[in-house]
Amino acid sequence: MTIADNIRRPLPMADHVRGKRSAVTCELKCANACLGPECNTSANQDFRSIASAVFSRRALFGLGAAAAVAIAVGVDRTAPVSTPGAGGVGGLGVSSGKPGTAGLSFGPIASVPAEVDAFTVPEGYTWRPLIRWGDPLFSRTPAFDILGQTAEAQEGQFGYNCDYLDIIPDPSGKTGVLVNNHEYVNPNLMFPATADVAELQRRGEIYKAAQGMSVVDIARRKVGEPWAYVVDGRRNRRITVETVFELTGPAAGSDLVKTAADPEGRWVLGTLGNCAGGTTPWGTVLSGEENFNGYFAWAADTAEQKRYSSSSTTSTSTGWETYDPRFDAHHPGYVNEPNRFGYIVEIDPQDPTSTPRKHTAMGRLKHEGANVHVAEDGRVVAYMGDDERGDYLYKFVSKNRMSGSRKKNLNLLSEGDLYVATFSGNSPLAEITGSGALPSDGAFDGTGAWVPLTQGGKSVVPGFSTEQVLVYTRLAADAVGATKMDRPEDVEPNPLTGKVYVALTNNSRRSELDEANPVTGNRYGHVIELTETAGQAGTTFGWSILLLCGDPATFEGAYFAGFPKELVSPISCPDNVAFDSEGNLWISTDGAPSTIGRADGLFKVPLTGTERGNVQQFLAVPRDAETCGPVIHDKEGLVFVAVQHPGEDGTFETPNSLFPDYGSSAPGDVPNAPRPAVVQSYRA
Template sequence: MTLADHTRRPLPMADHVRGKRSAVTCELKCANACLGPECNTSSNEDFRSIASSVFSRRALFGLGAAAAVAIAVGAGRQAPVSAPGAIGAGGAGVASGKPGTAGLSFGPISPVPADVDALTVPDGFTWQPIIRWGDPLFSRTPAFDLAGQTPEAQAEQFGYNSDYLDIVADPSGKTGVLVNNHEYVNPNIMFPASTDAAELRRRGDIYKAAQGMSVVDIRRSKVGQPWSYVVDGRRNRRITVETVFELTGPAAGSDLVKTAADPEGRWVHGTLGNCSGGTTPWGTILSGEENFNGYFAWAADTAEQKRYSATSTTSTSTGWEAYDPRFDAHNPGYVNEPNRFGYIVEIDPQDPTSTPRKHTAMGRFKHEGANVHVAADGRVVAYMGDDERNDYLYKFVSKNRISGSRKKNLNLLSEGDLYVAKFTGNSPLAEITGTGALPSDGAFDGTGVWIPLTQGGQSVVPGFSTEQVLVYTRLAADAVGATKMDRPEDVQPSPVTGKVYVALTNNSKRTAVDETNPVTGNRYGHVVELTETAGHSGTTFGWSILLLCGDPATFENAYFAGFPKELVSPISCPDNVAFDSEGNLWISTDGAPSTIGLADGLFKVPLAGSERGHVQQFLAVPREAETCGPVIHDREGLVFVAVQHPGEDGTFDAQHSLFPDYGSGAPGDVPNAPRPAVIQAYRA
């Protein structure tokens, strides 16, 4: 799809349905990454033999004398809103109705078939949206009009395709702020087909305004009640593809990030592909720039470019490159523009006039998100996944310690050291068969080390400058022998135990297995539990697989931490994770329709006692939607999720979903199109 050809074209469905998403989602969200050549062509297990030929400074960067890179391994019921389709019992493996552990109590819903256009919650619960795509943030902003969208209106309306979410209450508990990422757009269902160049240019500017982030004031009459959003809230703000960001850290101002429009290399317009994120102890919001490469036309003719996008492109799904030179990286003045994306960005939701920042010290890759834990020594540690098949798990450790000064804490992520994970299993390799069958010791587990990429803020990867490590982080991680993982997505430490949980969503093209990634052609994904053995700022850890996901009725080696598999809810493609006040893990999924034939949803997983591993489904999202950004306020009986890309495979004239209003006639209802939204579920 290009600016000049805004019509649906045939898509290669067969390869997509073997993996995680629909073909439309793959094209629009990640530029068909799963169909192209693999970006990671390193052979970490035998890296010494290829270092001199592949990873020389000449081969990588064209900087003159070749310098071989040596390895450096260091120490249910339907909600009240009517919708077509009945809720069926789904597949085998229906969870028992017994509540898990302390915390939010509910009877797990039955699995929902993938073609049902309804949001399903447990008996005794109901749901409603807080805010939807197009809802105005200011009284001066026009109400949403599907047939009359403009860039100016969208820049002051809630954005499209909600992902990371947080609901942060003020001390009174009656007011608060909602922050939400907007990952990408789907022109096929936002607009009727057109080939008019002027109209498509206008729509391209709407796409720019519909992405980024939203900050919105919320309020309620009483603690424990559902929230509503506030028009003209003092914190209301839209961050778009044109918002100015400041680059921080060692790579800011380097030649690798300078462009014709920004010869200083310090000021970047916009944020792209914003996926998951995190909320810091000092109250800022982190957002991961994930599939940024799909927004640029580029040559992919250097090792650096190929490592971030293995194929050359001349057009994109937005068409921006046709009229905005910074999205055409073939242009010599903008060849570095892609190097200015792929970072963790930080915004201050309390100050709508503040300049958001991109932290180069935390590395550049396809960030799913970042979640911060305060280590025992007072430094802050951010855990991060690189969401590409066979890429890596990272953490960042700040140079400075957290303090009582919020002003000082706002700079904690600008200086520090970056690490990448190397896992080692403790079972004989012959026992890792690729089927998911447990080895003889009864567990997939072992130890690991965090390999430094920078120390004291300087590169420790031979042959790489500090700027190169932080801009071409994937190449630096290749060089030190990091473990290839099955698409690391959300990574989050438990606020109760400090253990770290890694959602590995899937990797249908995995061939060589190891104990950390033990399934050949891993379609269903798994969850790994890490224990930092030298503290969160240390360099050693233990690990074990908590879940091997799937429907036990069809995947006999599905594993749920030893809990009886006949009593769990089927789960596939773990994506985002969260915790409730009791330390239970909550997992949202993205890919169940194409892997187990069920709607994506939100699942509770106790982590302790006899209920450990008891996966229980709390909700299911509508047809073709993904569950994102779970927030669990269990003590108030409230659960929040962002519902992304409902009705993704439809067209403007033949929509596949009517979520969230379903033609109810309520104010703001657009009865003939789906609207990505943030919803809240609560006791009826």
């Protein structure tokens, strides 16, 4: 089967419609994880007794300040451009647009139908892309030409599907750096269909260059204005599937991560499936390697493989396994290659010559991201979600304390202890009906515990070595009875209060209920508010459900922290979260089109006072797109999002979206493909 055949064959839609994504996104992003059986087949209360048998050594080791040459704007600013579609004020903006100085007061937009190909913002706001797929980062790199793509060009251009984003200003406020993840590619939209083997391999190398991460200098004339990206910026850098990474922590150098190309088990080429992330207090950026399994052909015939991919894979959407042996886990020299992905990646955006690292001490799972908070005793705590049905919430606590030495802080995530969460409700299980109806005490809430997987950097899970805990983290968490959650995605502490917010995007197959996951067939997802009760580095917490998402007009169980549900903006499938300077929660969504028939968007949620729970939609993204990586600079009146997979269900020949340029795609014209982009919104 060719790559083109693999992508363009009819896809099973029904199960996807029940879930959160289109069939194309599910195949390309997560290798149809939502169609197969759950990877987590454990009955946690019984798993301890079989752990030693499953994890005999035989079973495990038998697996064989910016220097601007030019400031690139990327689109014509000589005239305003209207956004197609209804609602709000749109367009690429004009150079004379005046940014607001009154913060982020806005009137919520009306929810936008899923089929509208528009980027919609509130009345009085406008938007423009800061940088798009293919925009050159260096003067030596050619301008984007969709009909003339090469791997060499893409290595110097902004990558494909944007996800985690941060905009980090320098002290002057006039320069800064943008960091962005590129999670996966869509061959359907990048190229016309072909079955030519040589051409497919050539494209495969472009796919390698289009993924990973981008680091880009940005600049502006004065504080408060929108940004432009800088060509030949001092910090400009592309990190791709061929970039060298260093493994750190206890599993580095173990037999579980050695391959024919790396017999030391310490140096990995590339990063894959980069989803959400976080920026550390010492100025580095973390990135979560999420759906890495979909990049490998593998047999899924061992307990370890099945726990990370429930079905065998013979072909992938990139086709790398057909010519690059490290992506064929059937190859005897590369059985362990998948074990080298699924980690938290740390890069230093200030130093383009630095070697990025993968931290094994933080565990191997389908990391949505990691967000760091400094605990009361000076140690740092990272919260992490494992984005799969029935998987878990994790916390990492560093061994050492944060200091005034950045050099020392760069090693904080290499040593420490890993925990997984268990949740207990305080209502009788009979009151958890699956409909979303609140129990008699008026809240879904309870207590929880962080159960250690490692302590003092060593395994505390019976039958597991330290290396096994950190490479087969899901199985170790099964063994200690962790609570199965409804796809924990972004997990972030509020910088003002320390409370932690967990986005649980959905689980349309949820049948076994508990108070932390109380909705049968949870299509719309929910958000949990977690309060550490013994300090940030402690092992106990309290929790309550802040939001049961959905459209109140059609889902009677929708709940918004007690705020009148008829007054909120409908919201479905919470994905990434962020905070503004006042401590308000902002939520980006991924799945509203297939669950409530509305475009995905960005929503503000106050957390205190009479407005607590009042979900207010700030923007909506174009057709087929999801909203990623929100960054809220509310004091400057600026909001940034990454628009991922616009027009996902279209093809190169027949695009579903023309975002962000909205040019012509009439017959005979040069194709105008949708281009994933980082967008900034501000007052018109």
